[in-house]
Amino acid sequence: MNGAHDMGGMHGLGPIAPETDAPVFHHSWEARVHAMTMASPTRSNIDAGRHQRELIPGPDYLRMSYYEKWLTGLCALLLKHGLVTPDELARGQPDPGRARATPLLAAAAVPGVLSRAGSYEREATTRPEFVPGDRVRAANINPTGHTRLPRYVRGRIGVVERCHGAHVFPDSNAHGQGEAAQPLYLVRFEARELWGADASAIDTIRLDLWESYLAPA
Amino acid sequence: MKALESVLVEKGLVDSAALDAIVDYYENRVGPRNGARVVARAWTDPDYRARLMNDATAAIAELDFNGRQGEHMVAVENGPRVHNLVVCTLCSCYPWPVLGLPPVWYKSAPYRSRAVIDPRGVLAEFGTVLPDDTEIRVWDSTAEVRYLVIPERPAGTGNLTEDELAALVSRDSMIGTTLI
Incomplete structure (x- = not known):
């Protein structure tokens, strides 16, 4: 859903207030x-x-x-x-x-x-569609339910850096529709691809994105 | 809030002593000292560093740091021309077993919104200024993979022990908002 939580790229939300020696819980x-x-x-x-x-x-x-x-x-x-x-x-x-x-x-x-290590990785049921080095375009989707595809990368082109294996798919699992695990990829985007010509020419942003969020580019 | 706890305890949905134990765990058992030990080990033991970069979950588990919000760990190294910065724009994902619970600013709208679009401006608010030719790599934690920044070992620390090195490693340096 395009909610207030999806705030990557917004301006005007105030200064950051770093705290040192803050307690784990304030109250x-x-x-x-x-x-x-x-x-x-x-x-x-x-x-x-x-x-x-x-x-x-x-x-x-x-x-x-x-x-x-x-x-x-x-x-x-x-x-x-x-x-x-x-x-x-x-x-x-x-x-x-x-x-x-x-x-x-x-x-x-x-x-x-x-302290027990669980896992969100599941046995893969399909071969990953992408390999490191592949150019991919993030989908332009606007679901009203849960998704982990932030608005700021939708429609943008990036490069696959690694495949993490098949992971539980939040867009399905959040709604009680099953884990529906699918390949999860680390995808690198150039800052200028996301933010335009005024952005740094060398900075990059990486996200972990599920296969159904991606298409070949 | 007290009403909620009373109801849950009375109905047998949670155990009050278990809540105390959970609070104790996150106040005393996990925290950035764990991550600092990982970093110091990586600085002093090249074989450990190689294992950490290859499979951080397993290498961190060697030091007995495991559990919730650290199920799939990746270590990312700073270098002379590369600086890493971790954020979760959609909520507040953070590697609990090695860094503890996140600070308030990490979970706040100003950090979450701007880390991806203006990382240099965000770093400046922490007093961190990097050369223009240093690539900043921002890691937006959108899945259950958690990222730990391995800062650069400071110059002039060749004589320090692993414990002394660990004492130099700050929480923020392992998020990537500061240098050491």
């Missing part, structure tokens, strides 16, 4: 939101979680802090999956008579689970 509630998001039964689909945050209306998305967005996205996903009701969220108490679940993640298991 204890941020730590709780982070932990609840990691422990929630909704955590299993990272793409759905990202998309839920993208669905925050643009003006709110730009105004909210990072963990406000996480909290909003988590509540929305919990409601969507029927894991909590609006009344429960408002009251801070479970509706009477509801069966108690068993948490997926116990405290003793946390360090092991968080």
Whole structure:
């Protein structure tokens, strides 16, 4: 979706405010939101979680802090999956008579689970269409659902630098339509191809792009 | 927020002690000291550096750094004419096992919007000015691949131990917004 989250190339969003020696969490509630998001039964689909945050209306998305967005996205996903009701969220108490679940993640298991290496790579079912050195054009698509193809490269020509293997396709997985893994490529774009003649002649921008985002150029 | 936690705990959807353990993990177990150890090892051990550049996920796992948001790692090296800068324009993807959770500015709209269109202007806001003939390579983390910048080893550090070198490596230098 062409949402406020897709902000690569925008001007006017203010100065960067580097912080040194900042704490990991600035407020204890941020730590709780982070932990609840990691422990929630909704955590299993990272793409759905990202998309839920993208669905925050643009003006709110730009105004909210990072963990406000996480909290909003988590509540929305919990409601969507029927894991909590609006009344429960408002009251801070479970509706009477509801069966108690068993948490997926116990405290003793946390360090092991968080440090275990998973993978988003899947066995390839097709041969990659592109090889390093191939010129490719990023698709001009404007889906209203989740995509990881930013607007600023759509229609632009780049060069494949490597194939990462077949990876879970977020545009499908985010909507519960299956992992639909397809080859994922590192693609290099010249700054001038993306931003025009005023850009640096030597700077480059690289993105990881799925095969269906790309066509031969 | 407290209401949410109460409901989730009462319903058995999350365990309160598990939340404490998750917070402890991200406050104390992961952070940029991990990445600094990877960089210092790469500076001092040419075989390790070769393995890191060939398969960063495996080379980083040799040092026991693994897990969420580090499933597919790629190391990118700065050189005399090349400088690397990492961003996630679409959200806030960041290599947690080696750098910890991202700083606020990395997740902010100003950084996410401008790193790809004006990397030299962004670097200047960190006090980093590069020669015009240094190529800046911006890495926009659009998939589950996470990028770790290997900064250049500073001159005059030939006598330092690996631990002493690791102490020189800042978080921002491994994102690419500063030099060492």
